[in-house]
Amino acid sequence: MKSDGIMKMGVVLGAICLAAAVVLFEVAGHTSGEVKKRQTQERLASLRVVLPSAATFSDLSAGSSIDYYIGYLENGDPAGYAFIGSARGYSGPIEVMVGIDPGGTLSGIDILRQSETPGLGDQAVVTGKDRSLWGVLAGTPSAEAPARPWFQEQFAGKKLKQLRVVKAAETENIQALTGATITSKAVVKAVRDSLEAFLRQQGMDGPEP
Amino acid sequence: MTPFQEMTKGLFRRNPVFILMLGLCPTLAVSTSVKNALGMGVSATFVLVFSNLLVSLLRNLVPRRVRIPCFIVIIATFVTVVELVLEAYLPELNRSLGIYIPLIVVNCIILGRAEAFASRHPVGLSILDGLGMGVGFTLALLQIGLVRELAGSNSIWGYRVIAGYSPALIMILPPGAFLTIGVLLALFRMRRSGAKTARN
Numbered sequence: 168m169k170s171d172g173i174m175k176m177g178v179v180l181g182a183i184c185l186a187a188a189v190v191l192f193e194v195a196g197h198t199s200g201e202v203k204k205r206q207t208q209e210r211l212a213s214l215r216v217v218l219p220s221a222a223t224f225s226d227l228s229a230g231s232s233i234d235y236y237i238g239y240l241e242n243g244d245p246a247g248y249a250f251i252g253s254a255r256g257y258s259g260p261i262e263v264m265v266g267i268d269p270g271g272t273l274s275g276i277d278i279l280r281q282s283e284t285p286g287l288g289d290q291a292v293v294t295g296k297d298r299s300l301w302g303v304l305a306g307t308p309s310a311e312a313p314a315r316p317w318f319q320e321q322f323a324g325k326k327l328k329q330l331r332v333v334k335a336a337e338t339e340n341i342q343a344l345t346g347a348t349i350t351s352k353a354v355v356k357a358v359r360d361s362l363e364a365f366l367r368q369q370g371m372d373g374p375e376p
Numbered sequence: 377m378t379p380f381q382e383m384t385k386g387l388f389r390r391n392p393v394f395i396l397m398l399g400l401c402p403t404l405a406v407s408t409s410v411k412n413a414l415g416m417g418v419s420a421t422f423v424l425v426f427s428n429l430l431v432s433l434l435r436n437l438v439p440r441r442v443r444i445p446c447f448i449v450i451i452a453t454f455v456t457v458v459e460l461v462l463e464a465y466l467p468e469l470n471r472s473l474g475i476y477i478p479l480i481v482v483n484c485i486i487l488g489r490a491e492a493f494a495s496r497h498p499v500g501l502s503i504l505d506g507l508g509m510g511v512g513f514t515l516a517l518l519q520i521g522l523v524r525e526l527a528g529s530n531s532i533w534g535y536r537v538i539a540g541y542s543p544a545l546i547m548i549l550p551p552g553a554f555l556t557i558g559v560l561l562a563l564f565r566m567r568r569s570g571a572k573t574a575r576n
Contacts, residue, residue, distance in 0.1 A: 180445055180449075184449055187449050194456075205464070209467075285548050286543075300532050300537045
C-alpha cells in the first residue's frame with residue numbers, strides 16, 4: 168500500500184512535468200522565430216540611429232579587440248563603423264551602440280540595455296514627455312515628442328578627447344544628467360573605452376585632424 | 377456563496393493585496409507606472425486563471441503529499457509561457473517588468489489560490505475565483521500605479537498631466553511604494569470598519 172502511494176506520486180509528478188515540457192517546447196518553437204526577427208530589426212534600427220548617413224550595413228565583423236559593423240553610403244563608399252561598448256552603471260550593466268565616421272568622429276550613440284533608476288539614470292533613454300494627457304483625451308494632435316533623448320544626442324560630432332562628463336551646459340564636452348552622475352559617467356566610459364579599442368585596432372589613433 | 381460572489385469576492389471583500397496582503401513584493405516593485413501595473417496584472421491574471429483551471433482538473437488525481445511540487449510545475453509552466461509570449465510580441469513591456477515576470481512563479485496569490493481554493497472546488501468555480509482574484513490584484517496595482525505615476529512622474533500612461541510641474545521623484549522609488557500602499561491600506565481599512573459600524 169505504502170509503495171503503491173510512492174509509485175503513484177512519482178507517476179503523477181512525472182506525467183505533469185512531461186506535459187509541461189511538451190507545452191513549453193511548442194510555445195518556444197512558435198516564439199523563437201519572432202524573437203530572432205525582432206532582435207535583427209532592433210539591431211538594424213539602432214545602427215540607423217548611430218550611422219544616420221549609411222544606407223546599408225555589413226554583418227558583424229570580428230576584430231582583434233572589438234567586433235564591429237561597417238555602414239555603406241548609397242554609392243557603396245564606407246559611411247562609418249559601429250560597435251558596442253559596455254560599462255557598469257549605477258544598478259547594472261549599460262550597453263551602448265557607438266557609431267563613428269571614417270575619420271573617427273562620433274556620428275551617434277544608442278543605449279541598447281540599461282537598468283538605471285527610473286526618473287534619474289533612465290533619463291538617459293527617456294524622450295521628453297511633451298504630450299499632454301488633456302490633449303490626448305480631447306483628441307487634439309499635439310507636437311511630436313523629440314525622437315531621441317538629448318543626453319544621447321549630444322555625443323554626435325564629438326571626438327575621443329572631448330568625451331568627458333561636465334556639470335555645466337556647454338557643447339565642448341558631455342553634459343551630465345541631473346542627479347545621475349554615475350550613469351552619465353558610465354555611458355561616457357562605455358563609449359570612450361570601445362572607441363579607444365576600435366581606433367587602436369584600426370591603427371587610427373595616430374595624428375588626428 | 378453563489379458563483380457570482382465567488383468571482384467578485386476578489387475585487388473588494390477579499391482583495392488579494394488590500395485584504396489578504398498577498399503578493400506585496402511584485403505590487404511594490406512594478407507599480408511605478410500604470411502601464412507596468414496593467415502588464416503585471418494581466419500576466420498574473422492569466423497565470424492565475426489557467427493554474428486554477430488545471431489544479432482544479434487534477435485535484436482528485438494528485439496525491440496530497442506531492443501536491444505542492446505539482447502546483448509549482450503547473451504555475452511555472454504558465455509563467456514561462458507568458459514570459460516567452462511577452463518577449464516575442466511585447467518586448468518593451470517585457471523589458472520594463474524584467475525579473476518580475478519570472479517571479480510570478482513565487483507570487484503567493486497564485487499558489488495561495490491553488491492550495492486554498494482550486495484544489496478543493498470544481499473547475500467552473502475555480503476559474504471564476506482565479507479571474508476575480510486576478511482582476512482584484514490588477515485593480516489594486518492600477519490604483520497604486522496611478523498614484524505613484526501621477527505624483528512621481530507627473531504623467532498617466534506616459535502622458536504629461538500638469539505642464540511645468542516638477543514631480544516628486546521619491547514616489548516612483550521604493551519609499552514611494554511603501555508610502556502609497558500604506559495610505560491606500562489605511563483608507564481601505566477605514567472604509568471597511570466604517571461599513572461595519574454602520575451595520576451595527
